[in-house]
Amino acid sequence: MKAHRQIYPDNPAVARAIAQQLPEWLPKSGPMRLAISGGSTPKLLFELLATEFKEALDWSRLHLFWVDERCVPPDHAQSNYRMTREALLDQVPIPAEQIHRMQGESAPEAEADRYGKGLAEQLPQANGLPVFDLILLGMGSDGHTASIFPPQMELLTDARNCAVGTHPESGQQRITLTGPVIQAAKRVAFLVTGASKTEVVAEIFEQTGNWQSYPAAHIAPAGELHWFLDEAAAGA
Ligand code: 6PG
Numbered sequence: 001m002k003a004h005r006q007i008y009p010d011n012p013a014v015a016r017a018i019a020q021q022l023p024e025w026l027p028k029s030g031p032m033r034l035a036i037s038g039g040s041t042p043k044l045l046f047e048l049l050a051t052e053f054k055e056a057l058d059w060s061r062l063h064l065f066w067v068d069e070r071c072v073p074p075d076h077a078q079s080n081y082r083m084t085r086e087a088l089l090d091q092v093p094i095p096a097e098q099i100h101r102m103q104g105e106s107a108p109e110a111e112a113d114r115y116g117k118g119l120a121e122q123l124p125q126a127n128g129l130p131v132f133d134l135i136l137l138g139m140g141s142d143g144h145t146a147s148i149f150p151p152q153m154e155l156l157t158d159a160r161n162c163a164v165g166t167h168p169e170s171g172q173q174r175i176t177l178t179g180p181v182i183q184a185a186k187r188v189a190f191l192v193t194g195a196s197k198t199e200v201v202a203e204i205f206e207q208t209g210n211w212q213s214y215p216a217a218h219i220a221p222a223g224e225l226h227w228f229l230d231e232a233a234a235g236a
Contacts, residue, residue: 004226005205005211007234011193014228015044018191020055025134025187032133033123035065035102035177037146038080039138041191046087055234059092063122067135068147068165068176069102071111071229078172079104102175104214108164119181126222129184130161135221136189137182141196143204143214146182155179156218179218186223190216197233 026032036042049057065175066080074081081101089099100118103111123130137145147165148155155163156179165176182188192201203209204217209216219225 001134002225003205004143004224005229005234006226007229007231007236010232011041012044014041014049014191014193014230017228018189019048019056021054022049022134023056027061027110028131028134030061030065032058032061033063033065034076035067035132035135035185036080036084036140036149037067038070038083039191039193041193042136044088045136045191048083054092055100057092059094060095063098063100064094065100065119065132066088066102067137068174068191069104071104071108071173071175072103072157072166073105074101074103076104102162106174108175112160112162112164113167116118116177119161126184128165128213129180132181132185134187134189135177135182135185136191137198139190139192139200139216139217141194141200142168143200143210143216145216145219147176148179148215150213150215153215153218156215159221163233179215182219183219188219188221188223189224189226189228190219191228193230193235195232198235201229201233202235 069080070078119130139145149168151168158178161181163178165174204209
């Protein structure tokens with residue numbers, strides 16, 4: 001798997017680079033199936049898409065899914081859906097039936113099961129797995145991605161489409177895509193910014209230190225893999 005790595009001066013430049021790239025990456029006709037993560041860089045991206053790049057995408061073709069969601073109500077301050085609604089969904093005309101929210105307010109295991117079954121019904125399948133056109137991932141300073149944290153490496157190979165992840169410090173439960181669904185995507189793009197990620201990024205790319213203990217290091221999709229980094233995260 002060859003990872004494409006691009007480095008930009010700062011967080012806003014990373015968000016802008018992805019916003020400019022999206023129209024190229026998403027299908028030119030028919031449905032566009034995109035899964036998004038939470039986090040600070042995606043928020044900047046959503047704000048750009050809702051304003052400067054609003055005319056760049058045919059929102060009527062977009063089918064929006066989440067990579068992960070905290071097990072909180074959709075209006076909770078920590079809800080990835082709430083962040084996305086405020087930054088993007090309230091400003092662009094995606095048909096409501098094409099916004100596939102993970103229900104953080106539901107019982108976690110039941111919602112993981114419901115959402116996973118929904119992916120099997122709503123997305124094209126390859127080798128029994130749902131195939132996204134594009135999955136946008138973040139990475140935590142502990143090397144987690146989606147809500148697959150280092151103590152739960154087994155979620156990287158879980159047979160289900162979705163599972164329940166647990167934040168190792170807060171204990172907060174989260175609904176998350178599992179590794180095989182992420183690996184099945186046509187394209188995966190990491191958005192990784194900030195000096196808190198420098199060491200983990202270096203270990204992953206140099207395959208040194210604890211690199212194998214980082215879930216993000218194990219993402220090698222069937223399609224393309226891109227890392228969009230700012231200089232701080234890249235140690236540039
Ligand atoms: C979440 C995100 C999470 C995020 C990373 C990076 O629900 O918290 O999906 O995986 O992408 O923690 O977040 P930052 O980009 O804000 O550092």
